[in-house]
Amino acid sequence: MKNPLPRSPITRVITRVGIPPTLAKGYLGLLLFMIGDGVESGYLSPYLIDRGVPEPRVALLFTVYGIAAAVAAWLSGVLAELWGPRRVMWAGLVIWGAFQIVFLAAAVPLGSYPLMMLGYGLRGLGYPLFAYGFLVWIAGVAPRARLGTAMGWFWFAFTGGLPTLGSLVAGGLIPHIGAYATLWAALVLVAAGGLIALLLVRDEHGGKRPRTEGDGPLAALAGSVTILWRNPRVGTGALVRTINTASQFGFFVIMPVHFTRTVGFTLTQWLHLLSAMFATNIVANLLCGLIGDRIGWRRTIAWFGGAGCTVSTLLLFYVPQAAGANFPLALAVAAFYGATLAGYVPISALMPSMEPRHKGQALAALNLGAGASTFVGPAVVAAFAGPLGVEGLVWIFAGMYAVSTALTVFLKLPDEPGPAPAPTAATAPSASAAA
Secondary structure (H helix, E strand, C coil): CCCCCCCCHHHHHHHHCCCCHHHHHHHHHHHHHHHHHHCCCCCHHHHHHHCCCCHHHHHHHHHHHHHHHHHHHHHHHHHHHHHCHHHHHHHHHHHHHHHHHHHHHHHHHHCCHHHHHHHHHHHCCHHHHHHHHHHHHHHHHCCHHHHHHHHHHHHHHHHHHHHHHHHHHHHHHHHHHCHHHHHHHHHHHHHHHHHHHHHHCCCHHHCCCCCCCCCCHHHHHHHHHHHHHHCHHHHHHHHHHHHHHHHHHHHHHHHHHHHHHHHCCCHHHHHHHHHHHHHHHHHHHHHHHHHHHHHCHHHHHHHHHHHHHHHHHHHHHHHHHHHCCCHHHHHHHHHHHHHHHHHHCCHHHHHHHHCHHHHHHHHHHHHHHHHHHHHHHHHHHHHHHHHHHHHHHHHHHHHHHHHHHHHHHHCCCCCCCCCCCCCCCCCCCCCCCCC
């Protein structure tokens, strides 16, 4: 018996735009969760500096946070295969809430840097488990022909919150309740989004999957690492994904200070620029998912992502540097930068398709790259901000994007010639969607 057509007009619309209908409320929950997570992104660095934490220590704090996020991002794919995405998302929500309370209730009021390291650093485990656990859920539900679009909607919700709407919420709340209380408001948003996704989504793919022989926890953990060299295409894809948002997380550390103290914008103007940057990004996420399904995932990554970000990263620094606090010009280059970051969206569909026999391991590698970017960016800032300054940092990030453009030549599907052995004919998918 064939599956019936969607019963309600809303479900029909959801299906037609590429969202798996059983996961629609999960996308909403993800959006709210990431809004809460993104509240701090535009102002936490200058806030801590103003409270007496030296800038190098702030960069180190962000780096530790990023390392925790990278570990959790890798584990999210593995654990989702073992426990099911729903349990992994629950773990992410609980960790985020618990360590945010430590950070706000103890570390910040006491001005204790070790407690900041504990609370904020370990809180970095939270959002990747929640968000990337849901990413694995999507990969298990969305049809292959619409996978790029479904992933585009994931990144629409992800970046819609972090930092787009999160920055808007911060810009609206800080003048009325202050920066510290706004961080508590972020906890409320995260809790609301997490509970919506976890309590209202009814889909069997969220549960624990049946385990096959030889598929124990240790084997799954080992396989999620060894796949990086067993299939060099997957390893290359993880590196490209790391480069994708490395500059974004690096800029969260250095750009608020640069734009407010050097260029001359107010903190509110900077938050508005950040919101515009990623408002463009969330629209471009959808477009690049659709474009990738049409013209090829790899081609979209190379030209819209790698080449585009190489140019936009330089413009983001040099245009405001030359024009000063000219808001319209800064708005234009910020929007362009946000749009080009979305060019990498199809890699979320390409990675599991490059290793169809071990999709969970491929997604773990993808998530490892995504998590690694959260500490690679701040680590670059911590290492080179002193000797090279902001201008030198911008050139480093632009160079990384140029390298990623070259690396896309290796991101081929299993039946295309390349550095990794092709799977058997019984397991290899069609390459028509992503040449």
